[in-house]
Amino acid sequence: xxxxxxxxxxxxxxxxxxxxxxxxxxxxxxxxxxxxxxxxxxxxxxxxxxxxxxxxxxxxxxxxxxxxxxxxxxxxxxxxxxxxxxxxxxxxxxxxxxxxxxxxxxxxxxxxxxxxxxxxxxxxxxxxxxxxxxxxxxxxxxxxxxxxxxxxxxxxxxxxxxxxxxxxxxxxxxxxxxxxxxxxxxxxxxxxxxxxxxxxxxxxxxxxx
Amino acid sequence: xxxxxxxxxxxxxxxxxxxxxxxxxxxxxxxxxxxxxxxxxxxxxxxxxxxxxxxxxxxxxxxxxxxxxxxxxxxxxxxxxxxxxxxxxxxxxxxxxxxxxxxxxxxxxxxxxxxxxxxxxxxxxxxxxxxxxxxxxxxxxxxxxxxxxxxxxxxxxxxxxxxxxxxxxxxxxxxxxxxxxxxxxxxxxxxxxxxxxxxxxxxxxxxxx
Amino acid sequence: xxxxxxxxxxxxxxxxxxxxxxxxxxxxxxxxxxxxxxxxxxxxxxxxxxxxxxxxxxxxxxxxxxxxxxxxxxxxxxxxxxxxxxxxxxxxxxxxxxxxxxxxxxxxxxxxxxxxxxxxxxxxxxxxxxxxxxxxxxxxxxxxxxxxxxxxxxxxxxxxxxxxxxxxxxxxxxxxxxxxxxxxxxxxxxxxxxxxxxxxxxxxxxxxx
Amino acid sequence: xxxxxxxxxxxxxxxxxxxxxxxxxxxxxxxxxxxxxxxxxxxxxxxxxxxxxxxxxxxxxxxxxxxxxxxxxxxxxxxxxxxxxxxxxxxxxxxxxxxxxxxxxxxxxxxxxxxxxxxxxxxxxxxxxxxxxxxxxxxxxxxxxxxxxxxxxxxxxxxxxxxxxxxxxxxxxxxxxxxxxxxxxxxxxxxxxxxxxxxxxxxxxxxxx
DNA sequence: GATGAATGAGTCTTCATTCAT
DNA sequence: TATGAATGAAGACTCATTCAT
Numbered sequence: 001x002x003x004x005x006x007x008x009x010x011x012x013x014x015x016x017x018x019x020x021x022x023x024x025x026x027x028x029x030x031x032x033x034x035x036x037x038x039x040x041x042x043x044x045x046x047x048x049x050x051x052x053x054x055x056x057x058x059x060x061x062x063x064x065x066x067x068x069x070x071x072x073x074x075x076x077x078x079x080x081x082x083x084x085x086x087x088x089x090x091x092x093x094x095x096x097x098x099x100x101x102x103x104x105x106x107x108x109x110x111x112x113x114x115x116x117x118x119x120x121x122x123x124x125x126x127x128x129x130x131x132x133x134x135x136x137x138x139x140x141x142x143x144x145x146x147x148x149x150x151x152x153x154x155x156x157x158x159x160x161x162x163x164x165x166x167x168x169x170x171x172x173x174x175x176x177x178x179x180x181x182x183x184x185x186x187x188x189x190x191x192x193x194x195x196x197x198x199x200x201x202x203x204x205x206x207x208x209x
Numbered sequence: 210x211x212x213x214x215x216x217x218x219x220x221x222x223x224x225x226x227x228x229x230x231x232x233x234x235x236x237x238x239x240x241x242x243x244x245x246x247x248x249x250x251x252x253x254x255x256x257x258x259x260x261x262x263x264x265x266x267x268x269x270x271x272x273x274x275x276x277x278x279x280x281x282x283x284x285x286x287x288x289x290x291x292x293x294x295x296x297x298x299x300x301x302x303x304x305x306x307x308x309x310x311x312x313x314x315x316x317x318x319x320x321x322x323x324x325x326x327x328x329x330x331x332x333x334x335x336x337x338x339x340x341x342x343x344x345x346x347x348x349x350x351x352x353x354x355x356x357x358x359x360x361x362x363x364x365x366x367x368x369x370x371x372x373x374x375x376x377x378x379x380x381x382x383x384x385x386x387x388x389x390x391x392x393x394x395x396x397x398x399x400x401x402x403x404x405x406x407x408x409x410x411x412x413x414x415x416x417x418x
Numbered sequence: 419x420x421x422x423x424x425x426x427x428x429x430x431x432x433x434x435x436x437x438x439x440x441x442x443x444x445x446x447x448x449x450x451x452x453x454x455x456x457x458x459x460x461x462x463x464x465x466x467x468x469x470x471x472x473x474x475x476x477x478x479x480x481x482x483x484x485x486x487x488x489x490x491x492x493x494x495x496x497x498x499x500x501x502x503x504x505x506x507x508x509x510x511x512x513x514x515x516x517x518x519x520x521x522x523x524x525x526x527x528x529x530x531x532x533x534x535x536x537x538x539x540x541x542x543x544x545x546x547x548x549x550x551x552x553x554x555x556x557x558x559x560x561x562x563x564x565x566x567x568x569x570x571x572x573x574x575x576x577x578x579x580x581x582x583x584x585x586x587x588x589x590x591x592x593x594x595x596x597x598x599x600x601x602x603x604x605x606x607x608x609x610x611x612x613x614x615x616x617x618x619x620x621x622x623x624x625x626x627x
Numbered sequence: 628x629x630x631x632x633x634x635x636x637x638x639x640x641x642x643x644x645x646x647x648x649x650x651x652x653x654x655x656x657x658x659x660x661x662x663x664x665x666x667x668x669x670x671x672x673x674x675x676x677x678x679x680x681x682x683x684x685x686x687x688x689x690x691x692x693x694x695x696x697x698x699x700x701x702x703x704x705x706x707x708x709x710x711x712x713x714x715x716x717x718x719x720x721x722x723x724x725x726x727x728x729x730x731x732x733x734x735x736x737x738x739x740x741x742x743x744x745x746x747x748x749x750x751x752x753x754x755x756x757x758x759x760x761x762x763x764x765x766x767x768x769x770x771x772x773x774x775x776x777x778x779x780x781x782x783x784x785x786x787x788x789x790x791x792x793x794x795x796x797x798x799x800x801x802x803x804x805x806x807x808x809x810x811x812x813x814x815x816x817x818x819x820x821x822x823x824x825x826x827x828x829x830x831x832x833x834x835x836x
Numbered sequence: 837g838a839t840g841a842a843t844g845a846g847t848c849t850t851c852a853t854t855c856a857t
Numbered sequence: 858t859a860t861g862a863a864t865g866a867a868g869a870c871t872c873a874t875t876c877a878t
Contacts, residue, residue: 018840018841018842018877018878019840019841019842022841022842038335038337039335040249040335043867043868043869044868044869044870045867045868045869053842053843054842054843054844055843055844055869055870056841056842056843056844056870056871056872057841057842057843059869059870059871060840060841060842063870064869064870065868065869065870123335123336124335124336124337126247126248126249126332126333127332127333128247128249128333138387139391163395163400163404166384166387166391166392167384167404167408170380170383170384170387171379171380171383171384171408173383174379174380174382174383175375175376175379175380178347178375178379182348182375183375186372191372195372195376198412198415198416199376199380199408199409199412200408202411202412202415203407203408203411203412206407206411207407228858252850252851252852253851253852253853254851254852262859262860263859263860263861264852264853264860264861265854265855265858265859265860265861266858266859266860268852268853268854269858269859272853273852273853274851274852274853436856436857436862436863437861437862437863440862440863456753456755457753458753458755461846461847461848462847462848462849463846463847463848471863471864472863472864472865473848473849473864473865474849474850474851474862474863474864474865474866475862475863475864477848477849477850478861478862478863481849482848482849483847483848483849541753541754542753542754542755544665544666544667544750544751545750545751546665546751556805557809581813581818581822584802584805584809584810585802585822585826588798588801588802588805589797589798589801589802589826591801592797592798592800592801593793593794593797593798596765596793596797600766600793601793604790609790613790613794616830616833616834617794617798617826617827617830618826620829620830620833621825621826621829621830624825624829625825645837646837670871670872670873671872671873671874672872672873680838680839681838681839681840682839682840682873682874683837683838683839683840683875683876684837684838684839686873686874686875687837687838690874691873691874692872692873692874
């Protein structure tokens with residue numbers, strides 16, 4: 001018996017088709033309840049009920065409440081990372097201006113995947129314990145950007161690359177997130193995206209200069 | 210019975226000296242427990258014990274758990290606002306470059322007030338319900354900056370002023386916060402501050418053009 | 419946080435008169451439910467209900483179900499030990515025959531304290547974990563008897579003293595317990611006591627030579 | 628619907644060879660899990676997994692958890708009874724001293740069959756309900772001994788025969804069991820056996836006159 | 837027959853909040 | 858006013874058992 005370390009990994013792999021559906025239903029229900037009620041008020045009972053399964057079934061696949069959320073986070077973060085990752089790859093050799101635009105665009109796109117879920121996940125899930133790690137898309141993105149920069153500008157010191165990546169990632173994420181919360185119209189109209197370009201283009205030019 | 214609207218205001222104004230001390234002790238205890246245990250694990254019992262008062266006394270001054278945290282947030286946000294507000298006031302007529310530097314500096318300073326508490330408050334307190342509003346230092350700061358900008362550049366459209374303010378506020382806050390969490394050394398060394406200037410100076414020049 | 423070691427000690431000492439009554443009521447209720455329903459079916463809810471307190475009150479004094487039973491066991495074992503202990507002390511210098519009779523009598527008496535509770539406690543409480551230790555009246559009794567023997571017969575080797583004590587304690591306890599379960603009339607009539615004397619008197623004479 | 632009377636008998640007689648193997652595997656798994664985890668923590672799931680069958684298959688042969696344990700107990704008790712029974716039969720006409728020695732020896736042997744299982748079965752299985760009866764090897768043994776005695780000493784009153792049998796059975800079982808738990812070395816060395824003879828030989832001589 | 841997915845009643849336990857003293 | 862005992866709704870989680878495939 002491990003010392004009551006909260007496990008986050010699913011309990012058992014669903015092998016039959018039926019159970020794969022069940023797991024999917026549970027995760028979808030989790031997302032819905034999360035969005036509708038917030039993290040604190042999300043109970044495993046409510047999730048099970050919404051998913052149309054019994055509470056026992058839920059616990060057959062997820063060892064505890066947190067593992068439910070963790071799975072959701074993992075999926076969501078993965079989508080974000082691959083969205084941005086794809087942009088980076090595609091523009092590996094594009095002119096920097098174009099590449100930056102693409103990165104920003106990808107960052108905004110990532111927020112469009114499921115804005116409501118994104119908001120709950122990143123604003124209400126307590127960042128302590130293991131969930132914190134799972135939530136940490138930012139540092140992974142920063143790492144990806146850092147690598148991208150160093151390949152493009154080999155002369156850059158490690159420290160500078162890290163700093164610039166941090167600035168880029170943080171700015172894009174923060175501005176987009178802020179727009180989601182406070183100015184969804186600016187998000188839709190693309191204005192945020194344009195403004196972010198205005199902010200980062202000169203900075204990046206100077207930094208890589 | 211009134212429809213269980215969660216009140217956030219303290220239950221009664223402490224008029225006597227002793228009461229004021231009690232309230233202070235309770236709030237300090239709240240902050241400590243919050244930092245030590247996180248929001249979820251912060252119980253009113255623990256707070257009362259740490260404050261050295263009975264649970265009954267605690268409820269004499271605060272109608273519920275949230276009001277405790279809300280009071281803490283209010284105090285903290287007020288400090289932040291006045292820190293930045295002072296900078297804005299002092300540099301009302303300073304050259305823009307100087308003013309921007311001051312704003313950024315104030316933003317960083319604000320995070321130095323009580324970084325641990327700041328982190329818990331902004332990362333773990335669920336942003337729904339009323340606590341969300343109390344937490345919303347950002348939009349207030351944005352408002353202050355917006356007003357500052359419009360006074361300095363009367364030609365600016367309302368919409369542009371709002372956007373620029375949003376960019377400034379968001380960037381400063383996000384970068385500083387990120388530094389608190391991931392690179393405290395860069396915060397202490399002032400590097401973050403410098404980098405933020407590098408990011409915002411050109412943007413602002415162009416924007417106010 | 420200690421690694422989920424089941425604590426058996428009561429949670430907090432009742433200081434006020436009212437709470438001391440509450441604790442007593444809870445323990446009495448525990449005994450009643452235990453006797454009525456057996457260990458497995460004894461739920462904290464049932465105990466609280468029977469005690470006429472809320473489940474919350476129960477948990478204010480006992481951290482978990484096992485601690486409830488443990489407290490009961492401790493009390494019960496203490497009574498047993500003091501019953502036999504008293505007999506040993508009083509007959510420290512009595513002729514061996516008289517002393518043996520007294521020990522046996524005390525052993526039987528110990529079973530009369532609360533036979534029904536005794537039965538549940540010793541037959542149904544799982545002897546693993548900590549409860550096992552708490553339940554181990556036997557080895558303590560054995561120790562007491564061993565010491566008694568060595569004081570009376572200083573020539574006895576440690577090993578022999580231990581063996582004889584084991585035989586005495588085990589026989590008295592087993593026969594009495596068996597009588598409780600299968601022949602309560604023999605217990606009441608004193609026949610078991612007489613027969614036990616017949617069994618142990620010759621053995622002890624021979625053993626002590 | 629019949630009033631939920633817990634059945635203890637296996638659900639159906641395994642007629643085919645494969646079925647018999649399955650049943651055996653399940654029972655062996657039960658014993659292993661029981662020994663490894665204790666009664667409380669023994670789950671039907673764990674048993675099925677260990678037996679390498681599905682939970683559904685397990686329930687095909689055993690109607691409920693208790694029937695599993697009951698079957699195990701029945702087997703184990705049967706072994707005990709036949710061990711002692713054989714000794715009684717073989718020594719039906721042997722001198723009493725020899726016979727007693729043999730009985731005691733058989734009693735000890737019975738504990739050597741599977742000490743770990745014996746311990747769990749007799750210490751942790753709740754003695755209420757039907758399991759209690761299944762567990763009651765003692766009274767059966769007592770009956771066998773009683774019959775043995777009456778055949779050997781026809782003058783003995785029924786009541787005396789019962790009492791002596793009770794004393795013999797209880798003493799042998801208690802001392803051996805105690806040795807298993809607290810002094811396994813005395814069990815292995817045969818010392819317990821010798822001491823039990825010393826205890827019972829004189830008693831029996833006197834009792835049978 | 838065998839499988840394992842699904843069920844859900846039942847337990848323990850927590851903690852914000854009330855109220856008698 | 859202060860105290861802390863008492864409350865109980867609510868939630869996480871288990872596990873014996875059933876049943877569709």
